[in-house]
Structures are given as structure tokens and as C-alpha cells.
Amino acid sequence: MKKSIIALSLLMTLSPLSAFAATAPLDLVGPVSDYKIYVTEEIAELVTQTQAFTTAINKGDLATAKKLYAPTRVHYESIEPIAELFSDLDASIDSRVDDHEKGVTAEDFTGFHRIEYALFSQNSTQGLEALTAKLNTDVNDLKTRVDGLTFPPEKVVGGAAALLEEVAATKISGEEDRYSHTDLYDFQGNIDGAKKIVDLFRGQIDKQDKVFLAKVDKNFATVDKILAKYKTPDGGFQTYDKVKENDRKALVGPVNTLAEDLSTLRGKLGLN
Amino acid sequence: MSSPTPQPAPPSRALRWAVAGSVVVMIAAGGLFYYASQLAASKRQANHNEITVTIHDHACEPNALSVPAGRASFRIVNRSDRAVEWEILDGVLVVEERENIAPGLSQVINANLLPGDYAITCGLLSNPRGTLHVTPTAESDAQAKAKPSMVAFIGPLSEFRVYLSGQGSALVKTTTALQHAIDAGDLGQAQTLYVPAREAYQRLAPAAQRLAELDNAINARADYFEHREQDPAFIGFHRLEYGLFQQHSLDGLAPIAQRLVNDVTALKQQLLAQSLPPEQLVNIVVRNLNSLADVRAASGEEERYSHIDLNGFAANLQVAHKVVELMRPLLSKSAAALLPTIDSALAAFDSELQGFKGDNGYARYDSITVDQRKQIADKAKALAAALDGIDPALGLSGLQ
Numbered sequence: 001m002k003k004s005i006i007a008l009s010l011l012m013t014l015s016p017l018s019a020f021a022a023t024a025p026l027d028l029v030g031p032v033s034d035y036k037i038y039v040t041e042e043i044a045e046l047v048t049q050t051q052a053f054t055t056a057i058n059k060g061d062l063a064t065a066k067k068l069y070a071p072t073r074v075h076y077e078s079i080e081p082i083a084e085l086f087s088d089l090d091a092s093i094d095s096r097v098d099d100h101e102k103g104v105t106a107e108d109f110t111g112f113h114r115i116e117y118a119l120f121s122q123n124s125t126q127g128l129e130a131l132t133a134k135l136n137t138d139v140n141d142l143k144t145r146v147d148g149l150t151f152p153p154e155k156v157v158g159g160a161a162a163l164l165e166e167v168a169a170t171k172i173s174g175e176e177d178r179y180s181h182t183d184l185y186d187f188q189g190n191i192d193g194a195k196k197i198v199d200l201f202r203g204q205i206d207k208q209d210k211v212f213l214a215k216v217d218k219n220f221a222t223v224d225k226i227l228a229k230y231k232t233p234d235g236g237f238q239t240y241d242k243v244k245e246n247d248r249k250a251l252v253g254p255v256n257t258l259a260e261d262l263s264t265l266r267g268k269l270g271l272n
Numbered sequence: 273m274s275s276p277t278p279q280p281a282p283p284s285r286a287l288r289w290a291v292a293g294s295v296v297v298m299i300a301a302g303g304l305f306y307y308a309s310q311l312a313a314s315k316r317q318a319n320h321n322e323i324t325v326t327i328h329d330h331a332c333e334p335n336a337l338s339v340p341a342g343r344a345s346f347r348i349v350n351r352s353d354r355a356v357e358w359e360i361l362d363g364v365l366v367v368e369e370r371e372n373i374a375p376g377l378s379q380v381i382n383a384n385l386l387p388g389d390y391a392i393t394c395g396l397l398s399n400p401r402g403t404l405h406v407t408p409t410a411e412s413d414a415q416a417k418a419k420p421s422m423v424a425f426i427g428p429l430s431e432f433r434v435y436l437s438g439q440g441s442a443l444v445k446t447t448t449a450l451q452h453a454i455d456a457g458d459l460g461q462a463q464t465l466y467v468p469a470r471e472a473y474q475r476l477a478p479a480a481q482r483l484a485e486l487d488n489a490i491n492a493r494a495d496y497f498e499h500r501e502q503d504p505a506f507i508g509f510h511r512l513e514y515g516l517f518q519q520h521s522l523d524g525l526a527p528i529a530q531r532l533v534n535d536v537t538a539l540k541q542q543l544l545a546q547s548l549p550p551e552q553l554v555n556i557v558v559r560n561l562n563s564l565a566d567v568r569a570a571s572g573e574e575e576r577y578s579h580i581d582l583n584g585f586a587a588n589l590q591v592a593h594k595v596v597e598l599m600r601p602l603l604s605k606s607a608a609a610l611l612p613t614i615d616s617a618l619a620a621f622d623s624e625l626q627g628f629k630g631d632n633g634y635a636r637y638d639s640i641t642v643d644q645r646k647q648i649a650d651k652a653k654a655l656a657a658a659l660d661g662i663d664p665a666l667g668l669s670g671l672q
């Protein structure tokens with residue numbers, strides 16, 4: 001008697017999982033295209049703001065250049081799953097000093113982090129003309145290439161996990177923006193980019209696994225709440241060295257869980 | 273007053289033995305753990321045919337890989353002193369990658385690979401690129417010949433929806449500009465702005481024509497109304513065209529323009545809300561080209577007051593180009609024989625229209641002779657016929 005009740009309740013718990021049909025491929029067309037529209041808008045912002053950022057540098061306005069560095073690159077960070085598909089541009093726009101054998105003196109060390117080094121470590125806007133020109137060319141090139149790219153659906157859906165892995169690997173340690181310590185902007189950019197993907201596919205995920213969705217939402221909320229503590233009145237963030245040790249630790253759990261959970265998204269939506 | 277500071281007592285002999293003992297246990301446990309993890313690793317390797325690639329400071333080992341097509345697993349071991357990445361590249365495009373592999377650790381990359389030659393980025397950007405040769409298998413050969421699955425259309429259909437969104441915005445923008453010129457009482461400006469608004473519409477026309485009622489409000493010709501031009505129900509672009517180019521007057525056009533702006537805004541929204549199945553993506557273009565070939569080219573009826581028909585035809589042709597570009601990867605894979613016919617039909621129609629283009633844009637359609645109109649119709653017909661081969665070749669109507 002008791003056993004059969006347990007068996008019955010177990011059956012009732014499990015049956016919804018099997019009752020749901022797999023996501024119909026055509027149901028993914030709306031979210032994938034909306035994601036491209038989002039990425040397109042973000043890149044338009046990246047292009048415009050990079051222009052303003054580099055103009056400040058070329059005018060020798062160090063204070064403005066420093067102020068614009070983080071809010072400009074956040075538009076790159078939020079769309080990394082797509083931007084990273086172009087390996088040559090990803091290297092020239094966003095490579096870090098560690099990627100280069102010769103470090104800061106490497107000829108091909110260009111892009112945001114090379115400029116970050118000059119602005120924040122050397123406190124100088126001098127001699128950056130070639131680097132600023134190249135950055136503008138590169139972000140424009142990225143825009144053209146993304147416009148012409150048919151987004152691979154598995155890269156879009158897989159992008160949510162890729163962004164969280166990025167956070168786990170480079171943001172919590174504070175190594176991404178090691179000269180400016182503006183890591184929290186990138187952190188929020190990665191999180192927002194991942195949340196956007198979850199939001200766009202929310203309807204389809206909800207049909208497949210409500211419990212999963214609730215857990216993901218909760219972890220996003222936890223991360224956002226901790227990040228919000230470090231927001232400044234101008235809408236920016238404090239530098240990463242201000243983040244308390246207990247908050248860094250408190251971020252690790254939800255970020256790793258999100259990375260792990262979101263890595264199952266492709267499978268859930270039938271894109272493996 | 274102060275309490276005496278407690279002095280650390282010298283460690284007793286027993287404690288020292290205990291510490292030594294626990295160290296021995298830890299080493300033993302560590303050894304056991306190492307053994308177990310090695311065993312697990314070797315099992316993993318055996319089970320999944322994992323290929324181990326070791327990243328050294330200046331190169332990967334092995335640096336030249338060859339695997340059969342299909343699913344492959346690579347275990348990337350980072351023996352360099354920095355966190356690095358490993359990527360499989362097809363040209364400049366990343367097929368799969370793993371970033372931030374910490375020094376001393378390893379990560380697994382799973383990839384589903386098609387036959388071909390790929391490059392590998394390996395650690396530092398200055399390190400030499402590796403090679404990955406993916407050999408065809410019986411299964412991959414069969415897959416290459418097989419018709420695509422529904423999943424393969426998510427990308428092209430999404431991209432077409434992005435196109436509809438962009439062109440829809442352009443239509444709203446150009447129509448609003450036309451309305452402003454009419455509201456401002458500027459006949460010359462309104463005549464000028466009618467052209468880009470119509471071009472924007474014609475870049476959406478194949479999709480818009482699925483929405484019968486809304487499309488009639490936007491694009492119906494006078495013939496569809498009992499009292500033709502005098503019929504109060506005659507609205508939309510062609511009512512504006514009649515006023516601007518036939519009557520040379522803005523009288524009564526302001527409310528028509530306002531309504532048109534509302535209707536094209538609704539059109540954009542509805543186009544994005546509609547689901548377009550794969551067979552329709554090609555079919556709507558075929559229908560649009562057939563209507564061009566069968567009716568519009570000969571009669572010039574669509575823009576009978578402004579005679580800007582050629583602008584519309586060119587815009588229709590742009591949609592055909594767009595759809596072919598979206599289908600091209602699938603066609604190359606599963607129906608490559610169709611592509612030369614399609615491409616030459618596109619090029620023939622392109623050059624036909626190009627012949628009527630001067631410094632001030634396309635010629636007025638009332639200057640196009642009967643023979644020339646027949647040429648235009650023939651080119652459109654040939655393109656429609658070529659595109660009609662896509663559905664059976666890819667099995668669009670019977671997709672799973």
C-alpha cells in the first residue's frame with residue numbers, strides 16, 4: 001500500500017518530464033533572430049563608443065579616456081559568444097598580455113587591453129594613434145562580419161554557458177582588467193549577455209524544465225545582488241580591488257553552478 | 273594587571289609521531305587518489321576515444337591531428353606556464369574552443385566535425401598553428417548526401433527574420449519621411465520620397481503578401497475597388513501615388529499617409545510574429561517572381577502613375593538574392609547541382625535590370641518597350657523556375 005503510493009508519487013513527479021515533447025526546431029527561429037538583433041545593437045554601440053573613447057585618447061584627454069574604457073568594452077563582453085567566433089579579431093581586439101610571448105612589447109598585442117596598459121599603468125595617451133586606429137577598424141570589421149553571419153543556433157544557446165565560464169575563469173580572479181581594475185563592468189556585461197540568452201529562450205526552456213529555470217533565475221539574482229553592492233551613482237562600478245573577500249567567495253558558488261547548469265541548455269533545446 | 277602569557281609547550285614525542293603518522297596516511301591517500309584518477313582518466317580515454325593534446329610553451333603535441341568525421345573528444349593538457357586557449361578554426365571562424373585552460377590542468381573539448389582541413393590555435397598567439405585533418409567516413413558521406421533536417425533551417429530562417437526586421441524598420445522610416453513631406457505640403461519632396469518607401473516595401477513584398485488583408489490596405493491597386501481611384505476605400509501606397517503623380521496634388525493625402533504609417537508599422541510587427549516554414553521561404557519568392565513575370569512586367573500596372581516599376585523589380589530581385597544566400601550552404605551540401613542554374617538566372621536578371629539604370633537611377637517604365645518588357649519577364653520567369661527546383665531537391669515540403 002505504502003510502497004504503491006511512493007511509486008505513484010514518483011511516477012507523477014517523473015512523468016511531466018517525459019510528457020513534454022522536444023522543442024520544435026522552428027520554435028527557436030524567433031529567439032535566435034532576436035539574439036542577432038540584440039547583438040547587432042550591441043555592436044552598433046561598441047562602434048560608436050569606441051569612436052568616442054579613441055577620440056579622447058587622440059586628443060590627449062587621459063581622464064575622459066580612462067572613464068570611457070570600461071563602459072565601451074562592456075558592449076564587447078556582452079556579445080562574446082558571437083564576437084569570439086572570429087578568432088583573428090578576438091585576438092586583436094581583446095587579447096590579454098598573457099596571450100603574447102613578448103608581453104606588452106609584442107608587436108601584435110593590440111586592442112583594449114594594450115590601450116588599458118598605456119592609460120592605467122603608464123598613465124599616458126602618448127603614441128597610441130596606431131592602436132586607436134586599429135581598434136576602430138577592427139570593431140567596424142567585426143560589425144560587417146556579424147551582419148553577414150548566419151548565427152549557428154547551437155553557438156547562440158551555448159553562449160550562455162560560455163559567458164559564465166568566462167566569468168568563472170577570468171573575472172572572479174580580477175585578471176581581465178588588471179591595469180584598470182574595471183572587471184566588474186565586464187563581469188556584469190558577461191552576466192547580462194548570458195541572461196539575455198536565457199530570457200530569449202525562456203518560453204522553450206520553461207516547457208522543458210521549470211525547476212531548472214527557477215534555479216538559474218535564482219542564481220542570476222544572487223550574482224546581480226552582489227554586483228549591485230558595488231555600483232556607483234553614475235551607473236558604473238567600483239574597482240575590483242574594493243570587492244570584499246567574502247563577496248568574491250559568495251560569487252564563486254552561483255557562478256560555477258550557473259556555468260554548469262547553462263552548459264545543459266543546448267541539450268535541453270535539442271541542439272546537441 | 274596582566275595574566276601570564278602562555279608559553280608554547282615543546283611538542284611531545286607522541287604528538288610528533290602522530291603528525292608523522294598522519295603525513296604518511298595523507299601521502300598514501302594521495303597516492304591512492306592519484307592512482308584512482310589515473311585509472312579513471314585511462315578509462316575515460318578508452319571509452320570515448322579521447323585524443324590528448326598537450327600544450328607546451330611554444331607548441332602543441334601532437335601539432336598535426338587527423339580524426340574521422342563525426343564526434344571527437346580532445347583532452348587538452350596545459351603544460352605551459354600560462355592560462356591559454358585551444359581552438360579549432362575553419363578559416364578565421366572558430367568551430368569549437370576552450371578558453372582559459374589553467375596551467376597544469378586539462379579540459380575536454382567535444383566537437384562534431386565535418387570532413388575537411390582545419391587549423392588549430394594553440395596557446396600563445398605567436399605559437400605555430402596546428403592542423404586538423406578530418407577524414408570522411410561512410411556515415412559522413414551518407415550525411416552529406418542526405419537531405420537536411422529541420423534543425424538545419426533554424427539558422428537561415430532566423431537570418432531571414434532578422435532581414436524582415438531590418439527591412440521592416442526601413443519601411444516604417446521611409447514611409448514616415450513620406451508622410452512628413454505630405455504633411456509639410458511639399459509635393460516635390462513627397463514625389464521624391466515615394467520612391468525609397470516603395471523600394472523598402474518591395475524588399476518585403478514576398479513576405480508581406482502572406483498577410484492578405486493588411487497587404488491590401490498597403491498595396492492594393494485601384495482596380496480592386498468598385499469605383500477605382502474615386503472609391504473612398506482606395507487607400508495605401510497607390511492612393512498616394514495617384515495623388516502625387518497623377519493629380520499632382522496633396523489634397524486629401526494626409527490621412528491616407530497617416531493610415532499607411534500605422535499599417536506598415538503593423539506589417540513589421542506581424543511579419544515578425546508569423547512563423548515561416550522552410551518551404552515557404554523559397555515559395556514566397558517564387559510566387560513574387562511569377563507575378564512579376566506573368567503580370568507586372570508586361571503591364572507596368574503596379575506603378576502606373578509614377579512609372580517606377582523598375583525600382584520595385586530590382587527590390588524584388590534583392591529578396592531573391594537574400595534567400596539564395598541563406599540557402600546556399602544547404603544547397604552546396606545537398607543539392608549543389610542546382611546552384612549554377614540559380615546563380616546564372618540571378619546574374620541574368622541582374623544585368624537585364626542594370627541595363628536600364630542611368631546616372632539618375634532606373635528608367636521610367638513608360639519608356640520601356642514591349643520587347644524589353646518581355647525580356648524582363650523572361651528573366652524573372654527563368655529565375656522563378658530555377659528557384660522552384662529547391663523544394664524538391666532539399667525535400668523542404670516533407671521536412672522532419
